[in-house]
Each structure stands twice: as structure tokens, then as C-alpha cells.
Amino acid sequence: MLPFLLFFLYQLFTHPKLGIYSTIFMAFVANGITRYVSDAPIGLAVDGILVLSFIAIFVRKQKVEWSEAKSGLTMASVIWMLYNFLELFNPEARSFEAWFYAMRGVSLYMFLAVPLTFILLKDRKDLDLYLNIWLILSMLGSLNGLKQNLIGVDSFEQAWLDAGAAKQHILFGKLRVFSFYSDAGQFGASQAHTLVLAVILALQSGLSLKRKAFYYTAAVLSLIGMFISGTRGAMAVPAIGFMTYLFMSKNFRVFGGGILLGGLIFYLLKFTFIGQNVYAINRMRTALDPNDASLLVRLENQKKLASYLASRPIGGGVGSAGNWGLRFSPNSFLAQTPTDSWFVRIWAEEGVVGLTLHLIILFYIAIKGGMILWNLPDKNLRQQFLAIHAGTLGIYMASYGNGILGQMPTGILLYVGWALMFKAKKLCGMNYPFASKK
Incomplete structure (x- = not known):
């Protein structure tokens, strides 16, 4: 690993913004790596890269605009x-x-x-790269989650479950998929977060067919990931996120239609048994039960x-x-x-x-x-930031039910x-x- 580490440090001190993108990468995979390399201080990688990025800024000869x-x-x-x-x-x-x-x-x-x-991060290329890294890593998480759901967990993941995680991740004989995230709750919420991002990005004007396919693929995979996680609180992310987007889009007719659609989904989950034989839907439906045992314990x-x-x-x-x-x-x-x-x-x-x-x-x-x-005048740039803003409010709401925001x-x-x-x-x-x- 030493040659790779030295090469990485050289690149980081040459291009400090690499530190931000590397931090995002490690934020996704660090928890998963610890299941395979338990003795390595992987958990401190995020801290180390952020601190090294600051050091890289100080040692570079180029003038830094601290303002x-x-x-x-x-x-x-x-x-x-x-x-x-x-x-x-x-x-x-x-x-x-x-x-x-x-x-x-x-x-x-x-x-x-x-x-x-x-x-x-100073220009729109940096913004685009940030969004692309987010979507690609999320899709890899979705695919790994699908592997766990359809094929099963590997020996290292099974050892993690056997060490105590099974109590939260195997309910009624069904695996709550966690992929390479810290747990199923974080996986589900993060996938829901990506769903909001991908759908709103796909609505930008003037996108190429290839770019639209990329965004819609990310949306479909993240929707699947959200459901197979069995994380009930994750529903709050798209619910609040898309409502925020519709309101901020200033199309209040569509906003009203979104509220009606959300009301219909709530009615179907709360007052009907449609899809009850599907585990993911059944699991989500329990989130609306005021007598749910988990909710009562939390309130107590x-x-x-x-x-x-x-x-x-x-x-x-x-x-x-x-x-x-x-x-x-x-x-x-x-x-x-x-x-x-x-x-x-x-x-x-x-x-x-x-x-x-x-x-x-x-x-x-x-x-x-x-x-x-x-009132941001650039429509596509506004759309990109609305995706970030809408996802933020969705995470706010989901963080009431689970410890999401700081993970x-x-x-x-x-x-x-x-x-x-x-x-x-x-x-x-x-x-x-x-x-x-x-």
C-alpha cells in the first residue's frame, strides 16, 4: 500500500481539492472496509484526509483566497x-x-x-464532479445491496451480523440490507437521499439521452435500495424532498398535485392492505401505525x-x-x-x-x-441546487426517526x-x- 499512499499524497498536495472528493469516497466505503480489515484505523481516514487537505493548502506556493x-x-x-x-x-x-x-x-x-x-471548489465542473461521484458511489451501494438481497451476505458480513448486528438487521427472517454502509438505517436514508437528487437532476432541460439515462438509472437503483433496506424512516426523505422541490419550482399547480399524490400514497398505506404480502411495503406501512411496538418504546x-x-x-x-x-x-x-x-x-x-x-x-x-x-437566473444550475436543497430537508425529517444527519x-x-x-x-x-x- 505504501507506493499507492505516496502517490496519493503527492496528488493531494499538488491538487488539494482531491481531498474533498477523496473524503466523499471514504465516507461511503470506510464502514464497509472495517468489516474486512478490522485492525486498520479506517474510521479516522475522513479526519486525516480533511486535515491533510488543509495542510496542502498551507504548503502550496499559490495564493489562497481565504475570503x-x-x-x-x-x-x-x-x-x-x-x-x-x-x-x-x-x-x-x-x-x-x-x-x-x-x-x-x-x-x-x-x-x-x-x-x-x-x-x-470554485466552478461548475467541481459541482458536476461532486454530483457524479455521489451518484456513482450510491449506485455501487445499490448494486451491492441487491447482491446481498438476492444472493446473500459474504462471510465477513455474516461475521458482522453474528457479532450482534443481526438483532437490528434480520427481522422476521428477512434481511434488512445494509450494503457497505454502517447499517441498514443509514443505507436506506442515503438511498432515499440519492433518489431525490437523481430524479430532480433528470428534470433539467437540454440533457443528452445518455445523461438522462444515467440519472434515471440512479433513481431506479436508489428506489430499490431504499425499499430493500427496510428502513421506514427513509420514506420521509422523498416525501419532504419532492414537496420542497415542487414548492421551490414555483409551479403551485403541480405542487398541489404533488400534495394530492402524497395524500393518496398515505391513504393507501394507512387505510388499505394493498401490497401487504410484499415485505418492503408491509415494513413501510408499520411506520404509520400509532400502536407500533417500536414507536411506543421510543416514546417511552x-x-x-x-x-x-x-x-x-x-x-x-x-x-x-x-x-x-x-x-x-x-x-x-x-x-x-x-x-x-x-x-x-x-x-x-x-x-x-x-x-x-x-x-x-x-x-x-x-x-x-x-x-x-x-430567483437564481440560471435554470439548470438552479435545478442542481434544488436537488441538494430538497434532499437536505428530506434528511432533516428522516433524522427525527433515525440517527441519520451526522453519519x-x-x-x-x-x-x-x-x-x-x-x-x-x-x-x-x-x-x-x-x-x-x-
């Missing part, structure tokens, strides 16, 4: 990182190691990826957390809940109380103060992004997409308030 990163989004990422750093001194925190591992996905990757994207856990957090406005400390809690403080209350949801996890670990700050930042990104795109690859895809979206006016040649006067 490119001057944005409200950069400030938001700094504020969120600062709050998470202060959580290190939370008196309820049990472990520095837990904080170190957990804060990476919660805040560090956003803190590093946002300014890097502002500085390094949230009641327990509410009582515990009533006297802890800044939470129990980053890394105190979920898998990191079980690893570093297994006997604590938060480690023993499943959070399930991304937002419930933030609430548990960082308190009502942290959750409020987090939501303010997320809604700032959604509203500011919508304002940037509302890989979704987190990195969002952070890079947000920074590009905040540069949308510059990319289409309009006056951009933070551009260099040169």
Missing part, C-alpha cells in the same frame, strides 16, 4: 464546533475519549469540510430522557449516549437508554441548549439556501452541498458579496 470562506455558513459551523468543544467541560461528561470520537460526526466534519469547499424512552434532562440543560456530554456511550460508559443512564433519533441524541448529549442551537443552525441553512435559490456518507454530502449552494450566485456569474474584489 472565499467568508460566509454565514462558515460562521455557523464555527459556532457549532465551539459549543461542542465547550461540552468537553460538561460536568456530566464521563469520558474524553467518548467526546473525541463522537464530536467528529457531530461537528468536526462540518467545521472542516465547509471552509475547504468554499476555498477549493423519550419520557425517561425528558425527566433526566430536566435538570441538565447542557445534556450529559458528547459521546455519552448511543454506541459511544455503550463503549466508554456502559453503565450510565444515557448509554442504557436508546436515543434512536439524531435530534434526540443531540438533546440527550448536549441538552435543550445544544438542541436549540443545532436547530437554529439547520433552519438557517434551509431558509438561507431557499432564499439564494428562489457517513450523508453528513459529508450535506456539508459539501451546503457550501456549494451558498456559492450558487457566484457560480452562475452574479455579484457575490464575499468574492474577491480582484
Whole structure:
């Protein structure tokens, strides 16, 4: 591996933007690789590449326009990182190691990826490459998931299931497909995210037949991937994502038709038994059952957390809940109380103060992004960014049911997409308030 590593480092220090694309690649495959190479520190690859990209920028002789990163989004990422750093001194925190591992996905990757994207990705070719890498890796994930569904898992994946993952991934004798992602929940949500992206991109005007076929193939594969994952919360991504797109497209007649179609799908799932013999549809239908055992357990856990957090406005400390809690403080209350949801996890670990700050930042990104795109004159560029924006709001909704937003690859895809979206006016040649006067 050493010659490959040296060649990669040479290319990275020559072309630092390679760091962003490599980070996206590793965000997709790192979790899958750890099932085959358990002793290698693959989990830190994302951190390492992002940090090396910054070092590459500093050692290059070319002048760097740091003003490119001057944005409200950069400030938001700094504020969120600062709050998470202060959580290190939370008196309820049990472990520095837990904080170190957990804060990476919660805040560090956003803190590093946002300014890097502002500085390094400067034109529409960079945007196109980002979208293409996303779609290609997602399709590979879909195909690998289909292999697991139709042929079965390999010996390494079976060993991972036997080590404890089978409890969440084999339900009623059916495999919840996870592909090379961290788990079935992340796989399903990421595939749903790609579905929104691919469909909206396919609606651009003037596309070649080859490009349309590429987008529609990605859409079909990601739709299949979403269903075979058995992830019920993934339905929220296309539901909210396509509604967002229809509203932002300003065609309110079509928007109304979309609401009616969504209502029809809801009615068929909620009040009929159509397709009940199909496992994927049956699984999705349980998400709308108010008496679903899983939902009742989640609501009960949230009641327990509410009582515990009533006297802890800044939470129990980053890394105190979920898998990191079980690893570093297994006997604590938060480690023993499943959070399930991304937002419930933030609430548990960082308190009502942290959750409020987090939501303010997320809604700032959604509203500011919508304002940037509302009157963007370049129709195809606007369509590309609407795909990113619509997927963002879909992930927001899905993250209430599962811990999606900060997991890989979704987190990195969002952070890079947000920074590009905040540069949308510059990319289409309009006056951009933070551009260099040169």
C-alpha cells in the first residue's frame, strides 16, 4: 500500500481539492472496509484526509483566497464546533475519549469540510464532479445491496451480523440490507437521499439521452435500495424532498398535485392492505401505525430522557449516549437508554441548549439556501441546487426517526452541498458579496 499512499499524497498536495472528493469516497466505503480489515484505523481516514487537505493548502506556493470562506455558513459551523468543544467541560461528561470520537460526526466534519469547499471548489465542473461521484458511489451501494438481497451476505458480513448486528438487521427472517454502509438505517436514508437528487437532476432541460439515462438509472437503483433496506424512516426523505422541490419550482399547480399524490400514497398505506404480502411495503406501512411496538418504546424512552434532562440543560456530554456511550460508559443512564433519533441524541448529549442551537443552525441553512435559490437566473444550475436543497430537508425529517444527519456518507454530502449552494450566485456569474474584489 505504501507506493499507492505516496502517490496519493503527492496528488493531494499538488491538487488539494482531491481531498474533498477523496473524503466523499471514504465516507461511503470506510464502514464497509472495517468489516474486512478490522485492525486498520479506517474510521479516522475522513479526519486525516480533511486535515491533510488543509495542510496542502498551507504548503502550496499559490495564493489562497481565504475570503472565499467568508460566509454565514462558515460562521455557523464555527459556532457549532465551539459549543461542542465547550461540552468537553460538561460536568456530566464521563469520558474524553467518548467526546473525541463522537464530536467528529457531530461537528468536526462540518467545521472542516465547509471552509475547504468554499476555498477549493470554485466552478461548475467541481459541482458536476461532486454530483457524479455521489451518484456513482450510491449506485455501487445499490448494486451491492441487491447482491446481498438476492444472493446473500459474504462471510465477513455474516461475521458482522453474528457479532450482534443481526438483532437490528434480520427481522422476521428477512434481511434488512445494509450494503457497505454502517447499517441498514443509514443505507436506506442515503438511498432515499440519492433518489431525490437523481430524479430532480433528470428534470433539467437540454440533457443528452445518455445523461438522462444515467440519472434515471440512479433513481431506479436508489428506489430499490431504499425499499430493500427496510428502513421506514427513509420514506420521509422523498416525501419532504419532492414537496420542497415542487414548492421551490414555483409551479403551485403541480405542487398541489404533488400534495394530492402524497395524500393518496398515505391513504393507501394507512387505510388499505394493498401490497401487504410484499415485505418492503408491509415494513413501510408499520411506520404509520400509532400502536407500533417500536414507536411506543421510543416514546417511552423519550419520557425517561425528558425527566433526566430536566435538570441538565447542557445534556450529559458528547459521546455519552448511543454506541459511544455503550463503549466508554456502559453503565450510565444515557448509554442504557436508546436515543434512536439524531435530534434526540443531540438533546440527550448536549441538552435543550445544544438542541436549540443545532436547530437554529439547520433552519438557517434551509431558509438561507431557499432564499439564494428562489430567483437564481440560471435554470439548470438552479435545478442542481434544488436537488441538494430538497434532499437536505428530506434528511432533516428522516433524522427525527433515525440517527441519520451526522453519519457517513450523508453528513459529508450535506456539508459539501451546503457550501456549494451558498456559492450558487457566484457560480452562475452574479455579484457575490464575499468574492474577491480582484
